[in-house]
Amino acid sequence: xxxxxxxxxxxSPGVPDGVPVWMKKDVAAILAKQMVSSSEAKTYxxxxxxxxxxxxxxxxxxxxxxxxxxxxxxxxxxANHLSSREIEAAVEHGLIKGRTSDIFDPxxxxxxxxxxxxxxxxxxxxxxxxxxxxxxxxxxxDQSEVSVFARQSVAxxxxxxxxxxxxxxxxxxxxxxxxxxxxxxxxxxxxxxELSK
Numbered sequence: 001x002x003x004x005x006x007x008x009x010x011x012s013p014g015v016p017d018g019v020p021v022w023m024k025k026d027v028a029a030i031l032a033k034q035m036v037s038s039s040e041a042k043t044y045x046x047x048x049x050x051x052x053x054x055x056x057x058x059x060x061x062x063x064x065x066x067x068x069x070x071x072x073x074x075x076x077x078x079a080n081h082l083s084s085r086e087i088e089a090a091v092e093h094g095l096i097k098g099r100t101s102d103i104f105d106p107x108x109x110x111x112x113x114x115x116x117x118x119x120x121x122x123x124x125x126x127x128x129x130x131x132x133x134x135x136x137x138x139x140x141x142d143q144s145e146v147s148v149f150a151r152q153s154v155a156x157x158x159x160x161x162x163x164x165x166x167x168x169x170x171x172x173x174x175x176x177x178x179x180x181x182x183x184x185x186x187x188x189x190x191x192x193x194e195l196s197k
Contacts, residue, residue: 025187046180053077053106055115055182056096057086059122062186065089074104081106095121113150113173115182116163119189120153123160126193132156140165146173162188 050058060067067085077084087104090096096118098104110118123129132152136159137143146154150173157163163185166172190196 046178046183048179049109049176050179050182051106052096052104052108052110052114053081053083053087054179055110055118055177056090057083058182058186059095059118060086060089060093062190063093063122063126065093068092073102074098074106075102077104077106090118093125095125109176111174112163112166112171112177112181113146113154115177115185116157116173117150117153119162119185120156122189123156123162123193126195128193130156130159133159137171139169140171141169142171142173146171157185160192162192 067089072079072084072088073091074087077087081087083106087096087106091098091104120129132155134151134155136155137146137151154163154171154173166175187196
């Protein structure tokens with residue numbers, strides 16, 4: 001299994017307007033570490049919802065995975081798609097699956113629970129995955145809304161403090177994640193993996 005970790009750049013103070021104070025450091029970090037494309041960085045909207053393709057790309061660049069050129073397996077991800085190589089790498093390394101064997105659905109917005117599953121896969125790829133303690137979900141009133149496929153991943157990431165609820169009593173597992181939220185959880189993951197400060 002190939003691993004090529006991200007280079008540690010100095011965090012730039014530049015950050016888009018409108019980013020909540022508690023998110024600014026992490027948003028600045030993903031921009032400074034060049035985890036998003038240069039074109040996206042110029043128009044980065046932290047409050048915008050993030051797509052499956054965008055989050056797959058963010059994770060691949062965060063982990064510094066090789067972008068090998070290989071056969072594209074999804075009919076809805078052409079060679080000219082902005083994130084085609086990142087999607088290929090994410091699938092190859094087990095971070096995400098297609099909706100079907102030939103459909104990826106790159107423009108679909110990603111939910112918080114789907115994001116948790118991808119993050120859990122990334123942590124596992126990096127060699128760190130503790131047991132899943134279902135009691136981590138107990139304090140959330142909407143924990144029954146977490147889909148079966150995501151329950152263990154959500155519990156693990158809560159335990160690792162990579163994700164939090166949207167409040168002390170709500171996980172909002174099926175709400176769509178924003179780019180700023182994605183930046184925060186990816187940077188938390190890198191700190192847990194001791195790949196960033």
